[in-house]
Amino acid sequence: MRTIRFGVIGCGLMGREFASACARWCHLQDMDVRPELAAVCDKNDAAMEWFTANFPGIELAANDYRELVAHQGLDAVYVALPHNLHEEVYCAVIAAGKHLMGEKPFGIDKAANDAILACMNEHPDAFVRCSSEFPFFPAVQRIGDLLDAGAFGRVIEAEGAFLHSSDLNPDKPINWKRMLAANGAYGCMGDLGMHVCHVPFRAGWRPKNVRAVLSNIMTERPDGKGGRVPCETWDNATLLCEADDGAGEAFPLTLKTQRIAPGETNTWTLVVKGTRAAARFSTKNPRRLDLLEYAGGEQVWQRIDMGHETAFPTITGGIFEFGFSDAILQMWAAYLHELTEGQPLKRFAGCVTAEETALSHRLFTAALESQERAATVAV
């Protein structure tokens, strides 16, 4: 079993999810590589305490990311930091000769993303990917297999959405994800957008142009100190794209990201409609795949109970439910598989590439211009 020694920079929500995936790596079967958590970094000591209490193998807990990046004996680093820090820290990791799993949006804006890709070009030995876990839900893997087999025929239209309601409460205090300086001008697109781009981009669908409607619904929030401050980031975004299907045909691709979606907590959905098949999936019903296969007769939607049909086999029996932390574990299996094997297990079982993040930045930048000019903008 090969071991890849990891450091984590940013010990918040996502840093903990990675550590937890390391701790239950034995859940995966047939892996001949495993991650070992050897170092952590956070500017806040309290954030690192959960890690050092649960992972006795951690040999470095640093407040300054430069100390972790310089640490000898680390093969790879997972960086889960606010967006304004992506460029500086991702480039430092890559330049130090370490592999990188970065978080979306992979740079706070297009200039930062360009700089990260330029740094990668100077250090081609670093294996660099961006985190995005929803394609690892079994139903989405099945949709990926159908796309691989050309089962949809010509794509008529597709829609991806990622809907939260966490900001519906106007009294929720502001945090860095609602601040321009830390989250960036993309607002909800930077926060949630890569999640809806991953499958369409992996399918080879390319947005040619976009008409975006962006909304800032809650324009101020409590500052957590008794006052109220402006909340300047976009809450909701609907992007209607004319997309190329990879075979030269155009179709409408709708990508929705909403932080204020009443009734939705963390709902990721994908709908693909083609001339020979159509499919629908939502994490609201994580085991359910709706599939319509059309061969000229009756049009019948099948409801398939997916269970635990994962890209990377696990000890869990096939009939059992799959959830968010399972998707995180599968994503990390995909990262380590591709790092050691040189290619993904299959097309839709691969993590987001830097080139895919660059396309997302071109799309979101065009979407900002589209909103500003109330016009359709080329991507």
Ligand SMILES: NC(=O)c1ccc[n+]([C@@H]2O[C@H](COP(=O)([O-])OP(=O)(O)OC[C@H]3O[C@@H](n4cnc5c(N)ncnc54)[C@H](O)[C@@H]3O)[C@@H](O)[C@H]2O)c1
């Ligand atoms: N893949 C997903 O499903 C998913 C979900 C949530 C967030 N994210 C992404 O993960 C990244 C982190 O988000 P999060 O929700 O984990 O944030 P978080 O606020 O929970 O954690 C960020 C951590 O970074 C630390 N930090 C801030 N500045 C630092 C610095 N200069 N040096 C060291 N540590 C510093 C903070 O103290 C905090 O512990 C973002 O890019 C976000 O978009 C991804």
